Amino acid sequence: MIRFIKRSMVRVLVAVTNGSEEIELLTPLDLLRRCQAEVVLAASGNSLEVTLGKGVRIIADDLISNVSNQDFDMIVVPGGPGTGNLRDDPILIEMLRRQKQSQKWYAAICAAPALVFETHGLLEGEVGTCYPSCEKQLHNKSRVHDRVVVSNKCITSKGPGTAMEFALKLVEALYGQEKADELSHTIVFR
Template sequence: MPRVLIPLAPGCEELEAVTLIDLLRRAELEVVTAALEPGPVTCSRGTVLVADVDLDEVAEDDFDLVVLPGGQPGATNLERDTRIHDLLARQAAADRWSAAICAAPAVLASTGLLDGRSATSFPGAVDAARYPEITLLEQPVVIDGKVVTSRGPGTAMDFALQLIELLLDAEQRAAVEAKLMRPGA
């Protein structure tokens, strides 16, 4: 079963974090949530999450996917953490999936994972002038190579479902989506 790491930084966007955790677990993926700091994580709107582990406990482990929730100051906290940069570099070197939503694609940009790629993010999160080698799109979800990016809280379900399809298959995605009772699904 594919393993997924979701690092939880103080100030992360709770809608994105919880949607990712919930939908990926509904698909029966092994999801590990890891706090950047010991103790509960207070999200951008005051919701408190308790991670499965501290990041130090799994920072050297291999994962099929590392996915970064956005929000502020969560994305900034992820970007400042050298362990996150090391994890992302190892993902790329091993040709494994990396993903980010909302403000978190800026972390992928600062790590160099978006160089020469198309991506999306919350408007303005990735500075086009600072990163002219990135083609910024306004699509809900963008896949380029082994990197997946998404726009924000409103695209969190589409993002999570796309990750399920990439890690498993379209049938698993459809099975999870059918139980969500989404309009038009």
Template sequence: MKKALVFLADGFEEMEAVTPLDFMRRAGLDAKFVSLAGTLSVTGSHGVTYRADMLFDEKVASEADMLILPGGLPGAQNLQDNEALGKLLLKFHEEGKFVCAICAAPMVLGHLGILQGKKATIYPGMEDRLIGATPVADKVCRDGNVITGKGPGAAMTFAITLVEALAGKEVADKLRTSTVYD
């Protein structure tokens, strides 16, 4: 079974974390919240506290097929400041595994050089943080093993794109129908 990890740092955008996790689980994928906060309880940018499935463990995380970074501030900055996560993202990118980020979080991929020569999207007004990328205005952009999303309003499109990348078009189409996604 394909495995995806959604990383939570204090100040994450709730919609951008919960929607991908929910859609992946509906699709039968092994998806988990991973806390970078040092405790299983992590509070989002709108004051909602979630319980992660696990604390960050580089060995366990390296066995996943996809890493997902929700945006939100200061959540995205907290993700960027985590050196162990940065090393893991670089390893995944070098191995051709999926690295995915939405809203402000694509700045983490830009900071690490992962977006070099790729197309990517980010929250409006933050395009200068897509270091090395060609910014696009699309809600979601997939360029090879890198998938980026624009913001909270793109969370469902982002989630469907992640499911399609890991489980295929047929599974994503069934999910579109069952969730009444247009």
């Protein structure tokens, strides 16, 4: 059973970089904002303007470097062709390490569980799943066929086709099952 935060304003950082996958980025961001979470879309690097994996251009709310000392209830990392940029961002990695050490939620989808989390030891003591072509990089492969995996305070998912389930699991983690079910019904998902 997932224990959830019982306060009015939940803060979430969603990382973004050039090449982030659109569905994996925007689905969690959208659903969390529908729950009234304060979601900060933070860009890796030094530009707020980001071109996503399929060419969609967006403007981030802030830079990861500007919010690195802020406290977040959850950090979400999308996959996509730009995942290596997030893997190589030392500020984001330090934030994720603090998040894990503080036993706060952190989540990744697609290539990010393997390239970002596994590479930096963030899956140590956890099980997870990821995009099929990245599965060989996971140390613990016991749950790689699951669409979404919750392991302690770590949530991972397979890819664009699982983005809605992933996002609803994030909502459940932060707000509880009832809120996730209500949102699922509202958006006509289930």
